[in-house]
Amino acid sequence: MxxxxxxxxxxxxCAYCGSRIFEHDPICVRDCDDGCGAPAYFCNYACLAAHVDEKDLTAGNACEWSPEE
Structure with a gap:
């Protein structure tokens, strides 16, 4: 691949707010767990973070940490 x-x-x-990405600090994101589809472009980290929160993309994907381990 x-x-x-x-x-x-x-x-x-921008995939989240629609602003032109090069007027800001652009970020390119690609989902390579799903066949490395087309990239999504975000104008900054705030839009990327808002998109992740809105779509609940971290649910079940984050590592769990315990101070006892």
Missing amino acids: STTVSTPDADQP
């Missing part, structure tokens, strides 16, 4: 890296269009909108 391989992934190609390419630069998004200058007018690429």
Whole structure:
């Protein structure tokens, strides 16, 4: 399995808020657990974090830590 890296269009909108990503600090995210589909672009970490929270993407995926271990 391989992934190609390419630069998004200058007018690429943020997957969360719709702002143009290059007017901010863009982040590219790809779900490689699901066949490495098309990348999603976010204009900043705040939009990425809001998207993750809204979609509940961390449920069941986070490591559990206990101070007793």
